[in-house]
Amino acid sequence: MSKPLLTVTLNPALDLTGHIGQIQVGSVNVVKSGSLHPAGKGINVARVLRDLGAEVAVSGILGAGNQQAFRDLFKQYGLTDHFMAVPGDTRINVKMVEENGDVTDLNFPGVAVADDELKEFEARLLRQAEQYEYIVFAGSLPRGISAEASRDLIAKLQQKGAKVLFDSSKEALVKGLEAKPFLIKPNEVELAEWAGQPLDTEEALRAQAEKLCAEGIANVVISRGADGVLWCADGECWAAKPPRMEVVSTVGAGDSMVAGFAWGLSQGMDKEQILRLASAVSALAVTQIGVGVPNKQQLADMMARIDVKRLG
Numbered sequence: 001m002s003k004p005l006l007t008v009t010l011n012p013a014l015d016l017t018g019h020i021g022q023i024q025v026g027s028v029n030v031v032k033s034g035s036l037h038p039a040g041k042g043i044n045v046a047r048v049l050r051d052l053g054a055e056v057a058v059s060g061i062l063g064a065g066n067q068q069a070f071r072d073l074f075k076q077y078g079l080t081d082h083f084m085a086v087p088g089d090t091r092i093n094v095k096m097v098e099e100n101g102d103v104t105d106l107n108f109p110g111v112a113v114a115d116d117e118l119k120e121f122e123a124r125l126l127r128q129a130e131q132y133e134y135i136v137f138a139g140s141l142p143r144g145i146s147a148e149a150s151r152d153l154i155a156k157l158q159q160k161g162a163k164v165l166f167d168s169s170k171e172a173l174v175k176g177l178e179a180k181p182f183l184i185k186p187n188e189v190e191l192a193e194w195a196g197q198p199l200d201t202e203e204a205l206r207a208q209a210e211k212l213c214a215e216g217i218a219n220v221v222i223s224r225g226a227d228g229v230l231w232c233a234d235g236e237c238w239a240a241k242p243p244r245m246e247v248v249s250t251v252g253a254g255d256s257m258v259a260g261f262a263w264g265l266s267q268g269m270d271k272e273q274i275l276r277l278a279s280a281v282s283a284l285a286v287t288q289i290g291v292g293v294p295n296k297q298q299l300a301d302m303m304a305r306i307d308v309k310r311l312g
């Protein structure tokens with residue numbers, strides 16, 4: 001039996017996904033179909049990890065007012081529930097998926113976390129963290145948790161011996177990098193924002209990735225949407241590209257990729273296998289609303305279709 005993994009989602013969300021022909025901003029839009037489900041980056045990662053066969057625990061902060069759907073999901077998926085509730089409601093994030101595949105995100109504000117609640121959460125998390133070697137720390141921050149506090153939390157988790165896989169954006173990404181997480185997975189837009197310059201080619205992305213590796217981040221994974229992924233680690237850079245997919249919703253593709261890396265690394269797979277797995281679960285994610293790997297054979301078939309190469 002392999003060791004359990006932990007995912008941390010400080011700012012989860014109920015995702016309200018709607019499908020629409022084309023959004024007309026400023027007028028009435030009729031939505032063809034909709035679904036509301038508990039989500040947020042770390043929770044999505046945990047669901048995929050569970051489907052891959054991992055034992056998984058989830059932690060983070062929920063609003064007490066609408067926590068039940070999350071608690072039910074954790075039970076349904078057999079996820080060990082370390083979430084702490086605070087007064088208020090977890091946010092709703094609206095995802096409008098247009099016929100051409102474009103997704104418009106309306107991410108609402110989440111709960112506000114008070115200083116004493118953050119202290120209690122941190123104490124709990126650091127106690128729990130001792131049981132886990134791989135910890136996924138993913139998503140944005142709720143009000144009351146600063147980018148510096150989030151960075152310090154990552155640093156403390158790593159001081160406890162954990163390997164933190166970090167996926168965030170904006171200020172939380174900028175500060176989080178200072179904690180030198182074991183793995184980071186920005187997408188190319190987030191990385192370009194961080195670098196303050198356009199990163200339009202594989203060469204430009206690779207140069208930034210190698211710079212981050214040299215600064216002490218062991219694994220730099222840059223996701224590139226339908227163009228695939230670039231991964232630099234151990235003095236090597238690799239690229240993987242998925243086949244062309246029929247896209248239903250790209251929401252959660254990045255989380256699926258993080259799950260693939262967390263599972264592959266925790267299982268000691270080689271780089272090519274990890275890239276095949278992570279790319280395949282992400283490619284399957286875009287064919288559905290939400291995330292997950294319902295069918296092992298489908299996953300194996302998709303893994304065989306990923307184009308993987310080590311860059312010279």
Ligand SMILES: Nc1ncnc2c1ncn2[C@@H]1O[C@H](COP(=O)(O)OP(=O)(O)OP(=O)(O)O)[C@@H](O)[C@H]1O
Pocket residue numbers: 186187188222223224225226227228229242243244245247250251252253254255257278279282283286
């Ligand atoms: N259209 C697509 N077809 C096949 N695979 C895709 C497609 N879009 C994304 N992927 C896979 O998913 C991975 C992650 O996607 P992306 O770079 O969009 O991450 P992200 O921006 O973090 O996603 P999100 O925040 O929506 O979860 C890509 O590296 C790729 O392997």
Ligand SMILES: O=P(O)(O)OC[C@@]1(O)O[C@H](CO)[C@@H](O)[C@@H]1O
Pocket residue numbers: 011013014015039040041044093105107138139140141169251252253254255
């Ligand atoms: O605001 P964050 O935390 O960066 O992102 C939140 C979110 O967009 O990420 C997931 C998809 O990756 C969704 O389930 C969720 O709504």
